[in-house]
Amino acid sequence: MKLYQICFSPTGGTQKTTEILTHQLADEVINIDLTDYKTDFHAISLTQEDLAIIAVPSYGGRVPATAAERLSSIQGNGACAVLVCVYGNRAYEDTLVELQDTVKQAGFRVIGAVSAVAEHSIARQFAANRPDEQDTRQLCEFAKQIHAKFSAGDVSEPAIPGNRPYKKAGGIAIIPKPTKECTQCGVCAQVCPVQAIHLDDPKKVEEPTCISCMRCIAVCPHNARKINPAMLTTVGLMLKKTCSTRKECELFL
16 A cells, blocks of 8 residues: 645645644555646556555535645556545635545545644734644544555445535635745746746736635745735735634544
8 A cells, every 4th residue: 555645735824734644544645745736647546555645624614626736647556546625714615625525536546534724824813823733633534544444445436425425615715916025946947836927027927827726925035025005904904803703523434
């Protein structure tokens, strides 16, 4: 058995959460980064003996379209999959069922799912410093239950919450822009999951291509990419009511 960590994590919260699980399940993990546009995902092929932890953030209650497209290219070949949806303490809505459908079409067998909370990628005051110690304890316990099910050869598919058809995707585009501190070093352009930032001129952004993942803000060594302050304030006010009460991790087996 090989353990795969297949993860779309532009700002690191989804990866941090997923690694809590994978580190409990195996000493050696094969990492597949769904944010890497240079990877040939069609060339990735698993076997029926393998286990994959497949993790995405929830974008407005849906799987990020880029992640879904790249997952669809991977050959599951009957490998077991545990789905992980990470969200910023608002709601994950139809993310898990969409992820379930996507990976099943790619040939995976879904044996479990986890929803977990990490710091909101845009309004970072919500779920700040999560996953925290309490989350880590829960996720470590979840990993033991996942391991027990997989080791027993139980490939039953759990009931996963969500709706079909999924909620409508979309919403207001939130596009980070360079500030005067930008040195055009190109770090953001090199790691943008969708190549929305021009490599030859990082101050230029293809706004229709941008998925508002906030990776450019997270990786900038000069703290030189920002969201419009008025927009950020508006987002914070919109989320305050739904995001202020702590939500807990959930396991579906």
